[in-house]
Amino acid sequence: MQRFNHLITTRPHQVRQVLISDLHLSPQEPALVQAFLALLDDCLALPALKCLFILGDWFEVWLGDDVYLSLSENEQALHWLTPLISKLKQLRINGCEILVMHGNRDFLLGQPFCNLFGGELIEEPYALTIGQQRYRLEHGDALCTDDKKYQFFRKIMRHRLTQWYLLNKPLEKRLAIAENMRQKSQQNNANKAAYIMDVNDEAVHQALTASDALLHGHTHRPNIHQATSDKKRYVLGDWRLLDENKRQSKVSAVIGAVTNDEHSNDSFSSNDAEFELFEFTMLV
Template sequence: MPDKRVAALFISDLHLQASHPHTTEAFFRFLQQQAVHARALYLLGDLFEYWAGDDDVDEPYHQAIVAALRRVGAAGVKLYWIAGNRDFLVGAPFAAAAGLTLLPEIHVAEIGGLRVALLHGDAQCTEDVNYMAFRAQVRQPAWQAQFLAMPLAQRKAIIAGMRENSRKDQGNKSDEIMDVAPQAIAEVFARTGTDVMIHGHTHRPALHRVGATRRYVLPDWEPDATPPRGGWIAIDETGAVSRHDLDGAIVD
């Protein structure tokens, strides 16, 4: 009997945390009902609200996420990870525990006959000068080594302060500054030689067509919002791309 599984599914920006149980439940439901029927699942950043280091993987909530991902892998699904701005400290120990493959910031995948550029999207928000400076600092190996050498509790306290400052800072920024810059997107298309892109980060789900290119933006997940937010993108074996809401319905 031929394998009817979809070629790949893509999600991002779930911001999983123990204090948001409905999002966690929606994620588990997606894994059990959707992801296990795919050939591959791509996690395109900010799966977690924050990640303080792989030594936090033993925390019970994180163990539940790891176990859920391993069950998907055990069903024959290949799992891939691209770091987001909240969980860029995920490393090899977490990847081994969850059974997933870490990918570079920009990855080109061959799926259903398409060459697709995959990324989180924060590096393309180049008009947000303050964020780009912060990003350049925290992505340096020396900064990360120094940070990860701190006790876990201290790291979590620092991250909490960063998150609070980020919330205050965002209130003073225009929507345009916090969105991806058209030139930065054009550069990714040119560098990768692709004409299809999937990313997250901006929380502005949409399909953008510019010339021959198609750029799909993933939604963030918040089942308790009105209306509920969330969903995924799928590519089937023929290269057809579809956007889905939390219930699985196709989004126009």
């Protein structure tokens, strides 16, 4: 797999879109936050970048936009999210769209938070034409249909009434609910076979019925998979801290990029547009 750093240093004018997933950002993982800020710096340096996709689980947990929006100006100035918002806002000013999809960890993320930097929430599945191929973008948890218990839980938590109920609870109550859900999830996952938490082949085939390729995150198994005889499944994500006990650690992730010939127009659907996976790394 090629390195993203090599792409942006050798072909910066060709990068039109960047796609990422499963960052699981939180104040408890400052290295991941710094890695995301470094990626945004890279994006800000790309002169032809037109779109940044964040395909779910941007945050480890999201208890509602009011957790940040209700803070005073002084509190926001010191908050770990503020530098992130500032860089995203500059990216949007530079002409790059920022499209955000819900994941299973941040399904309470709302448009009011995205408005802070000019971003837009998008629904899954999202259709994207790259070259002459139609890509289906989604977070990926809906494809894990062998996990019946999770799919039932997902259906309940994605319901508008459930979300309205949660968002109208006091923050302390939401924190307690989130912690309880996290503990139960860890216990349940520890007893599940690995295949149950991966995508189901039939679900993938069905998802590809009207598409040429499938692109998702969630499973933390980044790779290029041959889904059918003529269609591929691309898996993003797995942002993680490596060698954390050594003097210099490294954050590693697999991200996607759409490139065009630098002399072509800005259309993602032009015939020369290509999608590739890249390894993003940062020393911390």
